[in-house]
Amino acid sequence: MTPYEVYERPEILVELERVLAVVGYDIEATGKTDKYGPFNKTIQECQIRDVRDWSIFETNCEFTVGASGSALFRLLGSRMTLFGVLSGDYHDKEYCPRGGCEFKSRQWSSVYVTLKGEFKDRLLDAVRLSTAK
Numbered sequence: 001m002t003p004y005e006v007y008e009r010p011e012i013l014v015e016l017e018r019v020l021a022v023v024g025y026d027i028e029a030t031g032k033t034d035k036y037g038p039f040n041k042t043i044q045e046c047q048i049r050d051v052r053d054w055s056i057f058e059t060n061c062e063f064t065v066g067a068s069g070s071a072l073f074r075l076l077g078s079r080m081t082l083f084g085v086l087s088g089d090y091h092d093k094e095y096c097p098r099g100g101c102e103f104k105s106r107q108w109s110s111v112y113v114t115l116k117g118e119f120k121d122r123l124l125d126a127v128r129l130s131t132a133k
Helices: 117-132
Strands: 016-025 042-049 056-061 071-076 078-089 109-114
Touching: 016 078, 056 071
Parallel strands: none
Antiparallel strands: 016 042, 016 071, 042 056, 056 109, 071 078, 078 109
């Protein structure tokens, strides 16, 4: 097993770039379900969409409650690198009442933040503390 790297380069995000979204949280592990039932772990290949700046962007990944903080990876050379986390989503029920809809910015999408600046530094500090034990 090879640990993944944290993406630290300053390049801009590319519209329609393929990325890999990984959700490890499972609401069943807490003994709970939401109104739709258990929240499953998922791995999705999706695309970067509606890049607002280097810090915030949307994808066409589909998630529900409990996925916040999930990892987003991009391919750098031959290795996957962590470069963002899920911040939230737009799921407008009028636009898409039953799920499974196509991406539509700010109506049906997942919103991510990139790992940079103080956020990245604090994440790396937390990782160092957890590996030091």
